[in-house]
Amino acid sequence: MPTLTGQALRLHPDRLLPAAPELRSIARRLYDEVRNLPILSPHGHVEARLLVEDQPFPDPTTLLVTPDHYVTRLLHASGVSLDRLGVGQGPLSPDAAREGWRLLCENWSAYRGTPVKYWLESALVEVFGLDLRPGPDTADELFDAIADRLAHPAFRPRALFDRFRIDVLATTDDPADDLAAHAALRDDPTFRGRVVPTFRPDRYLEAGRADWARDVLHLGAVAGVDTGCYAGWVAAMEDRRTHFRRHGGVSTDHSHEDVGTEPLGTVEAERIYRAALAGTVTQDEATALRRHMLLEMARMATEDGLTMTLHPGVRRGHHRPTGARFGPDTGHDLPLPGAFTDALRPLLDRYGTHPNLTLVLFTLDEAVFSRELAPLAGFYPSVYVGAPWWFLDAPDAIRRWRSAVSETAGLSRTSGFIDDTRAICSIPARHDMARRLDAGYLAGLVAEHRLDEDEAAEAVVDLVRGRPTEVFGL
Amino acid sequence: MPTLTGQALRLHPDRLLPAAPELRSIARRLYDEVRNLPILSPHGHVEARLLVEDQPFPDPTTLLVTPDHYVTRLLHASGVSLDRLGVGQGPLSPDAAREGWRLLCENWSAYRGTPVKYWLESALVEVFGLDLRPGPDTADELFDAIADRLAHPAFRPRALFDRFRIDVLATTDDPADDLAAHAALRDDPTFRGRVVPTFRPDRYLEAGRADWARDVLHLGAVAGVDTGCYAGWVAAMEDRRTHFRRHGGVSTDHSHEDVGTEPLGTVEAERIYRAALAGTVTQDEATALRRHMLLEMARMATEDGLTMTLHPGVRRGHHRPTGARFGPDTGHDLPLPGAFTDALRPLLDRYGTHPNLTLVLFTLDEAVFSRELAPLAGFYPSVYVGAPWWFLDAPDAIRRWRSAVSETAGLSRTSGFIDDTRAICSIPARHDMARRLDAGYLAGLVAEHRLDEDEAAEAVVDLVRGRPTEVFGL
Amino acid sequence: MPTLTGQALRLHPDRLLPAAPELRSIARRLYDEVRNLPILSPHGHVEARLLVEDQPFPDPTTLLVTPDHYVTRLLHASGVSLDRLGVGQGPLSPDAAREGWRLLCENWSAYRGTPVKYWLESALVEVFGLDLRPGPDTADELFDAIADRLAHPAFRPRALFDRFRIDVLATTDDPADDLAAHAALRDDPTFRGRVVPTFRPDRYLEAGRADWARDVLHLGAVAGVDTGCYAGWVAAMEDRRTHFRRHGGVSTDHSHEDVGTEPLGTVEAERIYRAALAGTVTQDEATALRRHMLLEMARMATEDGLTMTLHPGVRRGHHRPTGARFGPDTGHDLPLPGAFTDALRPLLDRYGTHPNLTLVLFTLDEAVFSRELAPLAGFYPSVYVGAPWWFLDAPDAIRRWRSAVSETAGLSRTSGFIDDTRAICSIPARHDMARRLDAGYLAGLVAEHRLDEDEAAEAVVDLVRGRPTEVFGL
Incomplete structure (x- = not known):
């Protein structure tokens, strides 16, 4: 599948709520009860060392692509070999990082219908404040924008x-x-x-x-x-x-x-x-x-x-x-x-x-x-x-x-x-x-x-x- | 989970029909075709002896709680031992019956999302004519009201x-x-x-x-x-x-x-x-x-x-x-x-x-x-x-x-x-x-x-x- | 189940699209993108010989009933023996063909809820241009109308x-x-x-x-x-x-x-x-x-x-x-x-x-x-x-x-x-x-x-x- 680009990326306030108006209005009220509650995460795989060291993330690909098998497996299924994504290779060179990101953006349509698309879009908009849909034409702009933010203390x-x-x-x-x-x-x-x-x-x-x-x-x-x-x-x-x-x-x-x-x-x-x-x-x-x-x-x-x-x-x-x-x-x-x-x-x-x-x-x-x-x-x-x-x-x-x-x-x-x-x-x-x-x-x-x-x-x-x-x- | 009380218990005429108006109106007409048809129950576990003897039911708990494993199992999962509900113990004393009923009402929230809640609510409203939601504050009132009705011939x-x-x-x-x-x-x-x-x-x-x-x-x-x-x-x-x-x-x-x-x-x-x-x-x-x-x-x-x-x-x-x-x-x-x-x-x-x-x-x-x-x-x-x-x-x-x-x-x-x-x-x-x-x-x-x-x-x-x-x- | 007859058979333009208006309007637009695309059928069981010989189909039953186990199995479940449908018997006599078709129409209600009903109705309306619902009263009229069409070159x-x-x-x-x-x-x-x-x-x-x-x-x-x-x-x-x-x-x-x-x-x-x-x-x-x-x-x-x-x-x-x-x-x-x-x-x-x-x-x-x-x-x-x-x-x-x-x-x-x-x-x-x-x-x-x-x-x-x-x- 090709990928449509040039479109804005937006998160609708009612996303994932039921589409039928009778249900959506109730769901909105219920969601309002919990939307701002703090997160309790009693099982996961983020490492404590990450928070001890508190170092800047090196690049967008190392943060969002390479270590996440939810992301890499669908690229692999689409024909992208794992080594082009830097899997199992230690730190990525700047070129390799950019290349990995481009592969993600070029294969963006592979994620249609999956929650991985939802999570990545949420991260782009809510964590990084970006409103560009990933695609071959936007890959570099997104990469640079994320890399720029990662250099700031607010993204440690x-x-x-x-x-x-x-x-x-x-x-x-x-x-x-x-x-x-x-x-x-x-x-x-x-x-x-x-x-x-x-x-x-x-x-x-x-x-x-x-x-x-x-x-x-x-x-x-x-x-x-x-x-x-x-x-x-x-x-x-x-x-x-x-x-x-x-x-x-x-x-x-x-x-x-x-x-x-x-x-x-x-x-x-x-x-x-x-x-x-x-x-x-x-x-x-x-x-x-x-x-x-x-x-x-x-x-x-x-x-x-x-x-x-x-x-x-x-x-x-x-x-x-x-x-x-x-x-x-x-x-x-x-x-x-x-x-x-x-x-x-x-x-x-x-x-x-x-x-x-x-x-x-x-x-x-x-x-x-x-x-x-x-x-x-x-x-x-x-x-x-x-x-x-x-x-x-x-x-x-x-x-x-x-x-x-x-x-x-x-x-x-x-x-x-x-x-x-x-x-x-x-x-x-x-x-x-x-x-x-x-x-x-x-x-x-x-x-x-x-x-x-x-x-x-x-x-x-x-x-x-x-x-x-x-x-x-x- | 705590239980909300003081609320009225009502059965909505459209309960369980589809929420979307396009479907609900059709469903209402179809339901009207069968709502009043007599019941054919070709498989169940009510005993014939019950109808031969036609004795009054002794108390609300013996009727609605103790013998019904649909009801007792979720109380057990919530930490209520079966002996507090009178399971396997023969006739309940008046105190034990009241205590069992209270345990049901105190744990009413355990039934949220289950049909047991639906059936019990239907029984309270339609069989016993009660409009109180079960909860710690209403347990005794409900118990007494049901017990009162059970003494009448109309509830044999x-x-x-x-x-x-x-x-x-x-x-x-x-x-x-x-x-x-x-x-x-x-x-x-x-x-x-x-x-x-x-x-x-x-x-x-x-x-x-x-x-x-x-x-x-x-x-x-x-x-x-x-x-x-x-x-x-x-x-x-x-x-x-x-x-x-x-x-x-x-x-x-x-x-x-x-x-x-x-x-x-x-x-x-x-x-x-x-x-x-x-x-x-x-x-x-x-x-x-x-x-x-x-x-x-x-x-x-x-x-x-x-x-x-x-x-x-x-x-x-x-x-x-x-x-x-x-x-x-x-x-x-x-x-x-x-x-x-x-x-x-x-x-x-x-x-x-x-x-x-x-x-x-x-x-x-x-x-x-x-x-x-x-x-x-x-x-x-x-x-x-x-x-x-x-x-x-x-x-x-x-x-x-x-x-x-x-x-x-x-x-x-x-x-x-x-x-x-x-x-x-x-x-x-x-x-x-x-x-x-x-x-x-x-x-x-x-x-x-x-x-x-x-x-x-x-x-x-x-x-x-x-x-x-x-x-x-x- | 008896079968209602005397009703018109029509295919609603929105059939199978979601019933909720919010979804249906989107679905209509998406369906419009593909409704007229040609058919690619990369796996099936129609025989090449059929197209080589290009002979007229002999009768409605031989075309639509006898060889199709999707159709015959539900008749069988309804008590119609397969030999009455001509299964495994070679060419059907005119009487046997008509009899097989009548059995289908008499048992039309057996298909309620199934896609077989949908496919057969689609064929009647879209392939044969008929608007009669199958039933005991319409069986012969439908049989004759289809037989009539099958004799035309347009139905080879x-x-x-x-x-x-x-x-x-x-x-x-x-x-x-x-x-x-x-x-x-x-x-x-x-x-x-x-x-x-x-x-x-x-x-x-x-x-x-x-x-x-x-x-x-x-x-x-x-x-x-x-x-x-x-x-x-x-x-x-x-x-x-x-x-x-x-x-x-x-x-x-x-x-x-x-x-x-x-x-x-x-x-x-x-x-x-x-x-x-x-x-x-x-x-x-x-x-x-x-x-x-x-x-x-x-x-x-x-x-x-x-x-x-x-x-x-x-x-x-x-x-x-x-x-x-x-x-x-x-x-x-x-x-x-x-x-x-x-x-x-x-x-x-x-x-x-x-x-x-x-x-x-x-x-x-x-x-x-x-x-x-x-x-x-x-x-x-x-x-x-x-x-x-x-x-x-x-x-x-x-x-x-x-x-x-x-x-x-x-x-x-x-x-x-x-x-x-x-x-x-x-x-x-x-x-x-x-x-x-x-x-x-x-x-x-x-x-x-x-x-x-x-x-x-x-x-x-x-x-x-x-x-x-x-x-x-x-």
Whole structure:
């Protein structure tokens, strides 16, 4: 598709609200209740170091294109190789940065219908104050204008953080991380935001991985625990969770192929653990050990109160040649069918009604919205349905999710919006999008007389402020 | 979420009709065609004994909360333990009843977005003539007002049955039941409704159950057949089906984990049956025997004409501690993935075009609506798509179902609405909800010029009266 | 359901456009951009011979009912046996033709809510100029009127082809076909359309089929290659692909139970191939060989550039008695769950970024729209999401598809509309339906300010002309 250029770029005040006038007027009023609330971002991938260092972003492409697989994957699908976008190559030269930006603008039509277009347009207009539609004719002008702004202090990370009105920002961190960046921010009197780490132990649970033995030994060293035996592995996890909690952590995150939680006997766990250290574990054994440890993580959660979020069902690095050349998170992680009901049964039998457990379930398989997630969250007091994630963090998908989940689980058993992004400039647009869509969804209930408007007004505020506060204990 | 109180509770005359004026006006006219038609309820869980005894309901909580897992599960998810609601405890004391009602009102916001809110509000306004929104401040006033009404003869079961204009009500019954209650109603000249039993033999088909051997011996005793051998088991089923048919039964209902119907050879069936009686059956054998018997049930249906309804794909009693303490049907039966195409092939190969078979397929897995149910019902003259069931008996889900099913199976291959409820006061609201949604769906087809309005007017009446009459042979 | 008759049949100019006035006005303008564009039909089942022979269609039933399983299956579901419709019986007698037509008209209400009704109504009005609604009272009048028109030269196949403004029509052909009909059309100076063959080798890949050995030997004879060994089998395929390409072919089509593409070693492939020729192959071996050959087909596609379309996941001939009596394609092919992510991984690892590969993925399982198809097409430059197929080629399903696919894959990673029909008179209505729905979908994006109207106007033309041209290299 060619790209139309020379058009002004504008954000309509009613964007994403329902088009029908009867609904739009209600939706506007509901949106007004929440449009200016501060942002709570309890799960995401912006790094704390960015705010500690507070350096200017080097160029538009490094900020908005190269590291964001939401952006690069559609360029790749359009025939642009990832190396022309600077993926996996370290700092971009000025020419490479301009070239990457041009490729984005030339392929602007590839984003039609996607939320990536919406987020990038929002960033151009609201973050950078630009009103030019990207296209081959405007690429250089946009590049130069953004580059110009990035040189100003008002566009450094901390300034953006303040301007975006972010109250809480969660990062995602390796259990072996010392969290020095988080401590620095906490101890810095000139920084007033709350930046909390998230304990993400996936790699230490996958005993079939090539580097697993090395990694758990390193984790043991960090924790001051001998991870040469199963009990040490568990103790190291407990130690690092405590470290995270002391640095403000509120949750742990887990993303494996499935959410199996079948326990092993202690002897069997020890046997498999040692086989894994010796490099003789089978894939089935490694999977069994991981499922056992996921159950252990839930047990730890009942003890330390960290919210447990599950993001299962992804085939990581689907295209092996791209993974080998460009590394992880390069746009070809692909969803698998979801299954929660039986997989989580051992965990929920043990801890599902424990007052200290909070479990948030995310999926990329829409079939489980109404079939499994909502029924689970509609019974277990520990379970919440996570907001639409990744490919599903998009207007129509969010509507389908609300529609599929609310009738069984109500509004209060959902997590609140999660941006899950590494693209800092997209954070306000993502949260604003969710607020507009929730306002529109609730307006529909009001217009059909399924909810009174005062109830909807209370609910929309609860979705934006109440849910994340409760679910993540903020 | 807190609850807003002090607001009036009103039912808008256009509730659940499409919000857009172009559609709403058509939908109103279509709804007018069916709003006053009597209720046909060919599948549900109200007990015949209730109408035989015709005793006053003891209190609001016992009527509207405790026995209804649609209501209790969301309170449980909100942190209210089931014993505070009186689940599984026999008659409630006056204090316990009031306390249970207060918990409902205090957690009223948990139902936002759910049909449970809609049904309860409808009951309050239309059954009890109350206009107060439930909340902590109105709990006692509502409780007292309902209790007051329940003491009047106009709120006894038979009076409600008449007032709700129920023409046919199906109960769900154990094959060993003597159906004396049904006979009593039939023979009572002062009762004019038609209350028909439904043959639900699940427990006698699950040969892996702990009490199975005891149960089939009891069934044999009731049937006057020796169930010590496989042939007796089959004969006892045939005998009891005849008993049900003679007491007005129109259908059998089957709810197993799957709908497999692979036949066994007679020798193998006999061998497994005897192993099951001896307590030495494996789970795989028990499953094979159940699938074989489900096929036999279809064979019997071709002989006696009872409509066969399938409600598969539920993990019953997911949370074992709750099941052990509070019993079955306490809110944690959870859906599993559905699969019909291959599972039903043995049955449909044999009987799918038999003129005497009627098979109604229900699911909790929306993925099979368009993938399997509609294509099956769009070819086999014996197959109908069952109305949205349980978690899916809700406005948006019903719309998704109509949208997913109609384009492949048309309107005439669906079952008509099924309320499937044990909450008698929700029956009129459930049927009215379905009528409003069908009117809205058809209005959409008319507004998009996919159907003329005279066709839609005929269709909406057919959905309410024609479908259940044909599908259940009423 | 009875059928209303005596009503006029009219096609509203705004049919299928959104009902809300705000959207409809935008949709009208977008539809105007494409309503008169010529038809590109890169995949379907009309036969080239029909245009070569250019004989009058014998009667309305033979043209519109008997061969079209979209039409006959719902009559069958309504209790009309296929033999009363002349299925599988050769030429119809005049009485049988009239009788078949009457059955259609008497059961007209069975099609309410389906696109079959829409297509047939469009054909009656637009192809035949009739304005009578089908019903028992109008059956004979309609039959006679259509029969009358069919006798005129203006209703012969070539005249319809011209009148429908078909620029490209793809047929579906056996690899052993000499394609003489295609050559005749190409060499006929009086015929100006482009009719291209499609290479459909399914039967030669299913080594477990009863006639497989005979078929591959025949294929070898046609190709002039000894297919007595594995290498000959591959060479015969390559030869016939070349033959198709020389006769204008642009694509190959593959419809197996799954899309597994796991390679075999050469020795193992040879071993299984010889076992299959000897009739000693197991079903698992046959499946492994088919998956291996599907991967080989992708390799050939990278060499000859033929677009590869996959239509998996159908249980063919579900009702064996009907299959035995009436043959294939008689309305009881039924969908199975879809799975692409892992199944296609071997193929995509090898060829997913090959510049010469184009792979179009179709499904009957809506759950994979957003879960697998869109994510695959949103990364791999070779992959496109196929238009909704078969049961899903219907207004609501098309809307669900656009909604599920666009947010992840954009608009440009879709195939363009595919009619996939053997009913020539439905071709214009099917394409027109798709254009109206795309206009409506894009109007929704415009009305919600997710796309500017000039972008939408460009996009709608691209969907109708650009996508099929690019995807099928027209």
